Amino acid sequence: MRRHLAFFLCAALATCRQQSPEQKLLKEIDPAASWMATLQFAGEQWLANSVPTRFVRATVHAAQKDLKKTARTVDQSQAAQSLRDTVRRQIDVATAAAAAVDRAVQDNDRRTVAMSVQRFAAAHEVLRKLEESR
């Protein structure tokens, strides 16, 4: 039993080590992609008056922390430059849109929120397609 467990763990470790830098990066951007989708949904629900402004702001702040962390990961990644650039661009778009939403919900600026929702959707779509190609 112990031997089986040890084998299983070693196999798992080996699998992790065998990942290419590109695969590793695409796995590591998973939380950022999820936050983009979350911000899109939160924005849509705010526009539908289903969630309060304070919730959207708190969600934006939580997302910004993770987006910043992912941006650092991308910068330190050994993956191909073109992949890093594509990912980094989407994260920058989402970070800027998040900051815009944070201000817009306070000012009740529905137009900016609606535009930001579309930017989140587009950035998420790019990352989703990249992840699918993994």
Next chain:
Amino acid sequence: MKKALQLALGILTAIGGFFDVGNIATCSQAGAAFRFQLIWSLLLATIVVIFLVEMSGRFAAVTQKALPDTIREHFGFTFWLVPFLILTVIHLLVLGAEIGGICFALHLVTGLPLQVWALPVAVLVWLFLWRATFKTIENSTSLLGLITLAFVVAAAMHHPPTHEVLAGALPTMPSHDPENYWFIAVSIIGAVIAPYLFYFYSSGAVEDQWDVSYVPVNRAVAVMGMGFGSLVSIGAIVVAGMVLAPRGIRVTDYHQAALMLTQAFPFWGYVLFAVSMGIACLGAAIEVALSMSYSFAQTFGWNWGEDLEPAEDARFCLVYTVSILLGSLFMLFGFDPLKLTILTMAINAAVLPVVAIPMLLLMNDRTLLREHANGVISNVVTVGIVLLTLVLAVVSIPLMIVGGS
């Protein structure tokens, strides 16, 4: 007539009391990441919890004694010391996670940071325990907890594909993130089979002065209460699978889970989530703190009873007071409530044998339980699933660390 009323109330309280922070966290993660594919782990856990809750209630009804009390008397203090210490740590972690859940619910309602709420929530939980009787605690928080049925209603409103939901009842291999899949499966089991539940339930049965005539009531409460209670958790998996998964939202933060009900109930969904989370976690926090006091008092042979005046069982009250204070420190020092919950639930599953083995040994003692001792089916099912959970936990926790998701 009195028994029928108690049975109805018992089932309602079991349904209301089933759902807590662990279920909210693990079920929303499961549904968001794997849609309905992990329903099987919830069903597996429900079967075990039905058996274990039934056993702990039957034990209390037949012997008029709670579990820790008898384990210490029967096997000696040294035998009980290690499980007792492990369970004390687990109790504190669960209490911290439940307090985190209440703080998050209040954060949703007020927008104030979680740290601000840590001490007020601790005072609220403590006041409840200091002032209320066992009956008040048992009935009020659990009956209010029926608000969590909103997840079942929301699940029905989303019209999930029946065949996919039913297919989730059978274990299948994941198409992606296997380490995350098994880790969530283990966490769901740990969330449902929380060790505090058995000590709370058996001590509560002693507080309620159950006798052998309550054995059938206990069985019905365990089967129907836990069975219907698991429906709420299935509801949460289904809602997350219908709302979060198609959008590509993974639950790595409670803010993401808070959006779950907003589609089924525009505007009210947000409020319902906050209230469900707050009440479910408040009820569970009170139960965990009480369970901690029961466990200490019974281990060291002190006076105990929620219905006694604090002056009559000062050490019992001191334990829940200190526990609540320690439990609130996690939020006060800025721990992430979701990460704390998920980690705690996985550890819960890993230490399941520590709870289940002494209980099973006692349940097979015919000198204590006479004709009410365990049968073959109870033993086989419980031992089988506990061992399976242990293997899954031993494998998946290192995998999760290695996988780093």
